[in-house]
Amino acid sequence: MRRAAEPGKRDAKGQYLFDLLCHHLNLLEKDYFGIRFVDPDKQRHWLEFTKSVVKQMRAQPPFTMCFRVKFYPTAPASLKSRVVRYLVFLQIKRDLYHGRLLCKTSDAALLAAYILQAEIGDYDPGKHPEGYSSKFQFFPKHSEKLERKIAEIHKTELSGQTPATSELNFLRKAQTLETYGVDPHPCKDVSGNAAFLAFTPFGFVVLQGNKRVHFIKWNEVTKMKFEGKTFYLYVSQKEEKKIVLTYFAPTPEACKHLWKCGIENQAFYNDALVGAGRGARADSSERVAVIADENYSPADSVLPTPVAEHSLELLLLARHLNGAPCSIEEEKESEASTPTAAEAEEPGALRALCPGAGGAQAEQVNKFVLSVLRLLLVTVGLLFVLLLLLIILTESDLDTAFFRDIRQTPEFEQFHYQYFCPLRRWFACKIRSVVNLLIDT
Structure with a gap:
């Protein structure tokens, strides 16, 4: 690979x-x-x-x-594509060899036996002399006792399994382990203790030694951010107050990489793998230790500002272009001077509206329609400009200082990985479906 x-x-x-x-x-x-x-x-x-x-x-x-x-499937054995299943098998086999996939000795022996069956087939005394399993390196370190256990399982329990079946059984077993899908990032906690932070299909995990000390489901992670070497994970749990977990990466570059991996994983699994396996894999009795309390403040958020907050500004801008009041005070005065429905039903009001009522009403309708059209044109124009700027920022290769500064901001990178990339994947999937449908017909 x-x-x-x-x-x-x-x-x-x-x-x-x-x-x-x-x-x-x-x-x-x-x-x-x-x-x-x-x-x-x-x-x-x-x-x-x-x-x-x-x-x-x-x-x-x-x-x-x-x-x-990059993103481990929640149920790798259920993947339809043979090629994808095999590539995931190779990746997990590599994780086992590099000590990322931690497990009990019995599980390790079974996983290694599946690999052995997939690679050499059934045990044959003529081809496989004593100690034949030692020629394969399944783990960073292993004992002769473990080698004998691997060979025993291979000889007695897996005979007759095809390579494809052994690979599937390997995937089924691997996905049940706590460290399945772990890509560890070395860090230290606030007490200076060494730890590994990792992102799995089911949430955020912290490993110390050979144990998983924290597990936080993706739907409990409200925000991630970094400042220099410091990484912050904002968590909201039903039975706890809002908390912040703080860790320190070796370098600012490592911290940015950790943060980027975090938002990409959260975006991917929230977008593509909603629901199914997360609740079953999470241990509901496990509580996450509170490392630091901090009240959530919207001003600290690195998420993009919702477009809805600009709706009043767009409305006032449109009214200004139409010659109408454009300040909030003038807007209130304008509303105050408009007769209410009750006032309009009074006889005096009716008499004031009666002369030339039909033409005046038609003129008012025309003005209202023109105002709406102008507002739509302004809105569409602004959206087009924003879309064009977004395409230039995300898809173009322009490397001016202005664009480079925007691309390097945490806000833009979070928007890019958490919103833009999933949307692009969704469009690509829809286009592929349409193309396949056209080809089939």
Whole structure:
């Protein structure tokens, strides 16, 4: 799953390289995967698809990148695509080898036996002499006792399983483990204790040693932000007050990478994997320790300001263009001077409206329609400008100081990963469905 980028289109974006690789693998379900690379400072990064590949790399070509599972499926054994299942199998097998998938000795022996059955088939005394399992490296470290247990399971329990069946059984077992899908980020807590922060299909976890000490479901995470090396996780739980978990990354770059991975994972699983497995996997009796209390303040939020808050400004702007009052005070005065329905029903009011009533009413209707049309035009124009600016910021390769400063703000990056990317995936999925429907017909 490792490949060196070949020279070619120097201005190619990450999406081009990713699509090229997926085409080579005949991979249609792309959303679970990504391309990872490490910069000269040993900091890991996920390749961003909307930016130029060359501009993201700080090393000299040829560039070495790794095709990895970026978002682990909640139920990998239920994946329909054989190619996707096999790639996820390879990723979890790698996690086991690197010590990320922590488990009991009995579970470790079973997982290794599934790998053995998938790779060499049934046990054959003529082909597999004593100690044959030791030729395979399943874990960072393992004892002779564990090797014997692996061989015993392989000989007695898995005979007759096809490689595909063994891979499926491996996936079913792996997804039940607490550390399934964990991509650990080294940090320290407020007491200076070493910890690993990670994001799984079911929520945010904190590991210390070989134990999971905290688990927070995705629907309990209200916000994530970073300042320098400090990472903040805002949590809201039914039985607790709003709390903030604070951790410290080794470098500001590592902290930004942690934050970016967090908002991408939350956006992906909230968007694509709602409901099913999260409640069953969460341990409802487990409580998250309160590390620091802090009242939530909307001013601290890094989420984009809702468009609805600008509706009054748009309305007043439209009224100003129509020659109507444009200040809030004038708006109130205008409303105060408008006769109410009760006043209009009084005889005096009727007499005042009667002369030329039909023409005056028609003129008022025309003015109202024109005002609405002007408001719609202004609104559509503003939306078009905002959409154009958004497309330039997210899809173009312009690297001016103005655009670069906006792209690097946490607010924009959070909007990009939590809102824009899921929306783009949704549109792409709909377009693929329409195209497939047209091809079938």
